[in-house]
Amino acid sequence: MQTVLVSGGGIAGPALAHRLRRHGFAPTVVERAPGLRPGGQAVDIRGVALDVVRDMGLLERASSVRTRMRGMSILDADGQEVGRSTESTFSSGRLDSEDIELLREDLVRMVHEHTREGVEYLYGDSISALHEDETGVRVDFTHGPSRAFDLVVGADGLHSAVRRLAFGPEEHFSHHLGSYLSVFGAENFLGLEDWQVWLRDDDTGFGIMPVRGNTELRIAFGFESGPLSPDLRDGGALRQLVVDKLASLRWEEGGRLAEAARKAPDFYCDAMAQIRMEAWSRGRVALLGDAGYCPSPLSGQGTGLALVGARVLADCLARDIGDHRAAYARYEQRMRPFVTLNQALATENPGGPASEESVTRAKNAISLSS
Structure with missing residues (x-):
């Protein structure tokens, strides 16, 4: 039975x-966080x-558990409604x-709950080194003892440690798209009922949606910026930057949004960037997924690429069992056109969503039975 170490316990x-x-196969999943990560934006399965x-x-x-919005309002910088729709929202597309x-x-x-049986999960640890030879890969962990695996898959996101260890520095593959996105939760102090609010103010903007039976808000705040120092990711400086921008x-x-960002235990902020590589x-x-071909949240297809990529990679490994080179080549051959179309959604209409026609074409641009 072939052993596969998968880095990343997200989707x-x-x-x-x-x-x-x-x-x-005998899969093991290692995840740096001590458990399932809470928070995050609404995602789409398309x-x-x-x-x-x-x-x-x-x-x-x-x-x-899908969101069930009635529509959205579009506000100007002063909070005055300048448009509305009961047919679609910017986050999910058409409501029907x-x-x-x-x-x-x-x-x-x-x-996670569906995959626990037969899958070993290692929480609170991460890969620190990879040593490959003709028989497999010896993996060093930050906390646990070293172990040997037949194969290793990095599914550890935009800032993938596996990608860095196996392919080189992130800056060789990351392409900044000119903005940052922050996501955090708050009480529903706006009293929204199955209704989204979107606002644009110069180089900043946000979308707010009620969740959990309209008891909470999920706030997605974006701002234009060139690449910021990576040191900001691990400290409070990036959160403070978001708080200051909301307060202004x-x-x-804006002041209540700023206070919510300051207090949010699920605060997240990162660059809108794509990972583009000649080989995965x-x-x-x-x-796999964002580690190899992050399309950025601007595409709305990060979850789709993760799910489809997982399916295709697993099926290719099973088809060419014992020949990982052939399996990986087949995986790239099948996935790359799909990835290219979906990454293009993020840049088709800067400052707004891609066209409905482009989304439809991209989300269906692969066959699972190929």
């Missing part, structure tokens, strides 16, 4: 482990990704679509 990693287990979730037996459960929008933390939890909004509720594998190591 891509557990989805891959689940499919690998069905194919007879097109072919719906088939992946259906095959996992999770479609009904995902549908039961079969696609599913749900909170990232809900999807992470259900995928002309909208009367090297030796026995491969990359």
Whole structure:
């Protein structure tokens, strides 16, 4: 039985482990966080990704916790409504679509619960070194003892440690898209009821949606900026930057948004960037999802690429079992056109969503049965 170490316990990693287990592999998932990560924006399961979730037996459960918006308002910098829609929202697209929008933390939890059987999870640890030879990969961990695996897959996100160890520094592959996105939760101090609010103020803007039966808000705040120092990611400086920008909004509720960002235990902020690589594998190591081909949240397709990529990679490894080079080559051949179309969604319409036609074409641009 081939052993596979998967780095990253979000969506891509557990989805891959689940499919690998069905194919007879022995997967282990290592996750730096001590447990499931809370918070995060609403994510979309669209097109072919719906088939992946259906095959996992999770479609009904995902549908039961989907967001159910009635529409959205578009505000000017002073908070005056300048447009509204009851047909679509910027976050999910058309409200009558079969696609599913749900909170990232809900999807992470259900995928993890569905994949626990037969999958070893190592929480609170991470990969510190990789030593490959003709028989496998010896992996050093930050805390646990070294172990040997047949294959290693990095599904550890935009700032992938596996990518850095196997391929080199992040700056060789990361392409900044000119902005940052912060996501955090708060009490529903606006009294929104299944209704989103979107506002643009010069080089900043946000979307606010009610969740959890309208008891909470999920706030996505973006601002234009060139690349900031990586040191900001690990300290309070980036949060303070977001707090200051929210406090300076002309909208009367900017101060309350700033206070919510300052207090939020689930505060997140990172660059809008894409990962573009000439190859997603090297030796026995491969990359999956954001680690190899992050499209950025601006595309709305990060979750779709993670789910579909996990399915395709697992199936390719099963088809060419014992020949990881052939499996990885097949994985890239099948996924790269799909990735290219979906990454293009992020840059098609700067400052706004891609066209409905482009989204439809991109989300369906691969067949799982190929």
